[in-house]
Amino acid sequence: MYQIDPATNRIHRVAQMKFADLGFTERGHLQEWLANQPDALGEELLIVQKEFAGFEDTRERLDLLALDKDGALVVIENKLDDSGRDVVWQSLKYASYCSTLSKTAIADIFQQYLDKSGIDARAEEKICEFLGQEDFAEVMLNHGNDQRLILVAAQFRKEVTSTVLWLLKHDVRLQCFKATPFKQGNFLFLQLEQVIPLAEAEELMIGISEKEKEEHKAERGQAKRFPLRTEFWHRALEALEQAGIDLYSNVSPGKDHWLNSGSGLSGVHYTMVFSKDEVRVEFVLSRSAKEQNKTLFDTLYQRCAALEQRFGEPLEWRRLDEKKASIILARKLFDGYNKDNWADMIKWLVERVQRMEETFEPEIALLRGKLNGGE
Structure with missing residues (x-):
């Protein structure tokens, strides 16, 4: 990243930093930033829970759980300066756990999040507003195998990127975002860049067929x-x-x-x-x-x-x-x-x-x- 100096018509490099060197933590900072500004990931997302641990027979908890504009659940896993080796396996487990969540369960999870956050609102109304639907009875959430995964880290290990690319070829909806902090004087900056799949190729790699899209639309059109x-x-x-x-x-x-x-x-x-x-x-x-x-x-x-x-x-x-x-x-x-x-x-x-x-x-x-x- 460079800063433009119009006066001299020159650019100056902005210092790239590490989260650890700046004292930032995964849960206390990166997770909070994304929870409060989810569109930093390039799309409108509705955060419905953070630190979600509502899985039976396990104490595991995912970082952020969101809905996208199609009503699909999005599992967001955050790592700081290193993705680690197991982040893909970890996120796949969470997606499998979440695949069984019903529409009512998702609304309950979101209501708990709103209540804990001190937000005076009804989850069902917020979901309808986000999806542009009038009646919660018409809303479809977590349809079929539409669960998505978003991984955020400063660096991704080769074993992670190799696995991600293989999963993309097998129609798993997965994105990797590189998070990079910068410092210029007293100012701190965060750059979030989608690295897998490349943004311009994403529509070709997501792997949802036109037939599946038409079937999904037809099911929603059956509402009375x-x-x-x-x-x-x-x-x-x-x-x-x-x-x-x-x-x-x-x-x-x-x-x-x-x-x-x-x-x-x-x-x-x-x-x-x-x-x-x-x-x-x-x-x-x-x-x-x-x-x-x-x-x-x-x-x-x-x-x-x-x-x-x-x-x-x-x-x-x-x-x-x-x-x-x-x-x-x-x-x-x-x-x-x-x-x-x-x-x-x-x-x-x-x-x-x-x-x-x-x-x-x-x-x-x-x-x-x-x-x-x-x-």
Whole structure:
């Protein structure tokens, strides 16, 4: 790693260190860093437990247990300056133990983690939010042999890398990340680099066939609520068309509990939500950079009174500091899965979608200017 000095147009080497020399430990430091910043491993992961020891007839414990966006369990094993010889065998054992965990057991394990961490939240709701699902009954976790392994260490021995490469050829989903600390003056840095498989080749080496992917998707599509949602969205889109509202004219009904429509500004969109408890209309700020979303939200919030007056009723302003996106919404409670209520629900959506567009469409130029550095 090098530091760039623009003044001299030169680069200067940043000193590579060892974790032990810096006084860092596996559990007290590396594990905590990853538990609190799992996307440092290159993807969104939901940590559901650390130091997990819930295996029968053994006192072994794995470092971190997580879920990925497909609902697969991810076993994360951390080593410091040396991976050791047995890390692959150790992680394979943990994966085999975890392969028997049911969806209910995973939720219980996660709830214990939340409670111990002092986080006031329900595990099932957090899992649904992470996976983009509305109802925990529809969630599929730990499907089949989808368990994954992630190994983190400063150095990997040849016997480890050789075994890992062999396992990859036999469809075991395994990644190795090289963790390297650096020091520059009083500043410390951590570099996490995926070394096996190479990131650009990972899709070719993971070994999940298209057939398996289609089967997995089909199983999830069998949930009874999916046809219900599709039918609701058919009716809602027809009502919007009859009302002369073309915001969703190029959108097709689907099985999800939401439908998005663009605003003309990348990463900013309108959303309709249909759930078993309510319907919502949202103006969503979801650009790739979190700080941009917060800036745009704050820009709009400064004028919340005028915008609510234009909308015709109060709005909920959710900055969501802990998340990337920010949302402005209106909602109404309904028994959503009772079709007798659908006419009133769709009427409410049609009216609010039109108001939402009329309220925020004039603000797009302001938001675009804010992104481009304007006032």
